[in-house]
Amino acid sequence: MDYGGQKEATDLLRNISISSSMSTFGAADFRGREDESPLSVPFSLKELPYAVCVGFRLSDPVMDSLVDRPTRTYQYHYRQVNLLIDQTLLRLMAAVHELGFRAFPVPSSQIVDWDRNTGHLSHRFVGKEAGLGWIGKNNLLVSPRHGARVRYGSLFTDMPLETSGAVIPEDCGDCQCCAEACPVGAIGASPGDFDLQKCTEMLKVFKRTENIGSMICGLCVKACRGRPQQR
Ligand code: B12
Incomplete structure (x- = not known):
């Protein structure tokens, strides 16, 4: 298969992600943004400047069953x-290889720095x-x-992609659902107010006491339903 241009290549990746049952797909172009972040990856944004992000929607019944702690x-x-x-x-990586380019898949939830607790x-x-x-x-x-x-x-x-369009401006409005749901009050008026330490300490307790084995909670995830008119 030959690379037929940015639009075709992006459509191919979008179709693969849809056929893998992903709920959302987007592409971004990080050319010229190499200095923005000290990333823990074995490549530079100069080498691999394009990215796709895929998302899978969680089950409503599973999320709705959470009450005040994570469950097994x-x-x-x-x-x-x-x-x-x-x-x-x-699968996306294999398609990129097929077209003669390089790709690095960043796993969904791998922690690579256990001291700083980061991916x-x-x-x-x-x-x-x-x-x-x-x-x-x-x-x-x-x-x-x-x-x-x-x-x-x-x-x-490094396979040139067509980007997905504008960044959506921040839009939680007056919604306080996540703040009300958080068991340790880690959520404030803006993302910058989020208290990562409080959240992390609670997740450590859940991991130990609920026989969960993972640093998860899910209550702020459950609480946040997006824009009512777009559901
Ligand atoms: C480690 C980790 C945690 C740690 C905290 C890490 C942290 N420092 O924030 C703990 C264990 C506490 C945690 C908790 C939770 N997590 Co968590 N976690 C991760 C993980 C694996 C890595 C995140 C990380 O290292 N962040 C630190 C750095 C890398 O990010 P940052 O500081 O925001 O980055 C800045 C810069 O470095 C730069 N930057 C970062 N990346 C890039 C990339 C480019 C190209 C550029 C230019 C710049 C740039 O921009 C940022 C702003 O300046 C991600 C998966 C992932 N790889 O994204 C999931 C993830 C963030 N977690 C997730 C979830 C859901 C949770 C929990 C709800 C637990 C649960 N599953 O029930 C809680 C919620 C916490 C909350 N409300 O924020 C989801 C979030 C989904 C969503 N809808 O947003 C993720 C994305 C996992 C996934 N695959 O979906 N998590």
Whole structure:
């Protein structure tokens, strides 16, 4: 197969992600933005400046079943969704290889620096730049249609892509649902007010006491439903 241009290549990747049951797809162009972030990845944005971000919408019944803590049902769902996203990224990578380009799939939820508790880079950031949503008060990527009930993964490549359009301006409005749902009051009036330490301490307790084994909670995810008119 030959590379037939930016639009065709982007359409091909979008179709693969749809056939892998992804709920959202966007592309971003980071050319000229190499200095923006110290990313924990084995490539530079100079080498692989284009990115796609895919998202998979979580099950409403699973999310709605959360009351005041994570459950083993949510943890199982979380792990299976991560798996599907990671496999989708491999399918996208194979298509990029087929067209003669390079690609790095950034896994859905891999922590690479255990001291700082961070991943390769932020899917929320890539998703925002790809026009998939805005960073909400809950510090999560909020899709206008699905709210925060979406998990994400990204793929970086040197294959030129057509970008998805404008970044959506921040738009939580007066909604306080996530702040009311957070068991430790970690959520404030803007993403910058998010108290990561409070959140992290609670997740450590949940991981230990609820026999969950993962740093998850899900209550701010459950609470955030996006724009009512777009659901
Ligand atoms: C480690 C991690 C955590 C840590 C906290 C990490 C942290 N420092 O924020 C802990 C364990 C506490 C945690 C908690 C949760 N997490 Co978490 N977590 C991650 C993970 C694996 C890495 C995030 C990270 O390292 N961030 C630190 C750095 C990299 O990000 P940053 O500081 O915002 O980055 C700045 C710069 O570095 C730069 N930048 C970052 N990336 C890039 C890329 C480019 C190209 C450029 C130019 C710049 C740039 O821009 C930012 C602003 O300046 C991501 C998956 C991923 N890889 O994105 C999931 C992820 C963020 N988590 C997620 C979720 C849902 C949760 C929880 C709800 C738990 C749960 N699943 O029930 C809570 C909610 C916390 C909250 N409200 O914010 C989802 C969010 C989905 C969404 N809709 O937004 C993610 C995206 C996983 C996924 N695959 O969907 N998480």
